[in-house]
Structure formats: C-alpha cells, structure tokens
Amino acid sequence: MNRPDAALSEALFAGTPIPRDAEGPVFAEPWQAQAFALVVALQNRGVFTADEWAQALGAEIREAVAAGGCRDGSDYYERWCEALEHLLIAKGLTSHDGVDALAASWARAAEATPHGKPIVLANDPLAG
The missing domain is CATH 1.10.472 (Cyclin A; domain 1)
Incomplete structure (x- = not known):
C-alpha cells in the first residue's frame, strides 16, 4: 500500500x-x-x-x-x-457536461484498447 x-x-x-x-x-x-x-x-x-x-x-x-x-x-x-x-x-x-464527456471518452478508449495495453485517451476512436 x-x-x-x-x-x-x-x-x-x-x-x-x-x-x-x-x-x-x-x-x-x-x-x-x-x-x-x-x-x-x-x-x-x-x-x-x-x-x-x-x-x-x-x-x-x-x-x-x-x-x-x-x-x-x-x-x-x-x-x-x-x-x-x-x-x-x-x-x-x-462543467457537468465536460466531466461526462471526458468520462465517456475514457470509456471508449478503454473499449478500444487491446488487453494488456495501457489505456490512453488517444485510443478513443472519437478523439480528434
């Protein structure tokens, strides 16, 4: 710990x-x-x-x-x-919307990240 x-x-x-x-x-x-x-x-x-x-x-x-x-x-x-x-x-x-949008981006990035690889926002398929 x-x-x-x-x-x-x-x-x-x-x-x-x-x-x-x-x-x-x-x-x-x-x-x-x-x-x-x-x-x-x-x-x-x-x-x-x-x-x-x-x-x-x-x-x-x-x-x-x-x-x-x-x-x-x-x-x-x-x-x-x-x-x-x-x-x-x-x-x-x-804002609440900003927090929600960032959380959604992290969730998409997690879904798009291959198992065992680090989750990064750049993996969000909707990231610009």
Missing part, C-alpha cells in the same frame, strides 16, 4: 473516515493515490484553499453518510473524487 506524507495527510484529513492503519492513511488502489496527489497539486497551485477542500469533502461525506454510505471508509475515495469534481465545477473550471 502507498502512503502519503504523514504531516500533509493529517492536515488534509483530520476527522475524516479516511482508510488508515496505525501508520496513517493508505491507498488500496493506484487511482486513489493519483486522486490524492491531484488534490494536493491543485491546492499547492492555489486552485482552491485547504478550507475550500475541507468544506467540499465534508459535504460529500455528510451526503454519503446520510444516504447510508461512507460509514466504514470503504467508499472514501469515491467521495474524494466527487468532492473534487463538484469543487472544480463550482469554481467554473469545468
């Missing part, structure tokens, strides 16, 4: 149901570490503040808990991605 820097992770995730062990947060899948790194990079570039991120992530977690999810942390990184998507939309950096 991959681990983020302990001080950074504590600052970003205090009080959240992030999957962790005695040494701190852990990632079960590579995409989780990539999503984590993306938020850190965007925050470091000033795209949003730590407070904005905490508010966005907290809202997603509260919504998931109210709907019966995110109680054991197993869907934490799904909430993480939802929070990032909604925060970027709220800041006018993307």
Whole structure:
C-alpha cells in the first residue's frame, strides 16, 4: 500500500473516515493515490484553499453518510473524487457536461484498447 506524507495527510484529513492503519492513511488502489496527489497539486497551485477542500469533502461525506454510505471508509475515495469534481465545477473550471464527456471518452478508449495495453485517451476512436 502507498502512503502519503504523514504531516500533509493529517492536515488534509483530520476527522475524516479516511482508510488508515496505525501508520496513517493508505491507498488500496493506484487511482486513489493519483486522486490524492491531484488534490494536493491543485491546492499547492492555489486552485482552491485547504478550507475550500475541507468544506467540499465534508459535504460529500455528510451526503454519503446520510444516504447510508461512507460509514466504514470503504467508499472514501469515491467521495474524494466527487468532492473534487463538484469543487472544480463550482469554481467554473469545468462543467457537468465536460466531466461526462471526458468520462465517456475514457470509456471508449478503454473499449478500444487491446488487453494488456495501457489505456490512453488517444485510443478513443472519437478523439480528434
């Protein structure tokens, strides 16, 4: 399992149901570490503040808990991605349609990629 820097992770995730062990947060899948790194990079570039991120992530977690999810942390990184998507939309950096179009492009690229080869957007048969 991959681990983020302990001080950074504590600052970003205090009080959240992030999957962790005695040494701190852990990632079960590579995409989780990539999503984590993306938020850190965007925050470091000033795209949003730590407070904005905490508010966005907290809202997603509260919504998931109210709907019966995110109680054991197993869907934490799904909430993480939802929070990032909604925060970027709220800041006018993307739109729901833009996110949906990109997700569809990735799905087409995955379908068009031979087994065992890396999935890249260039494999989307509709890519220009």
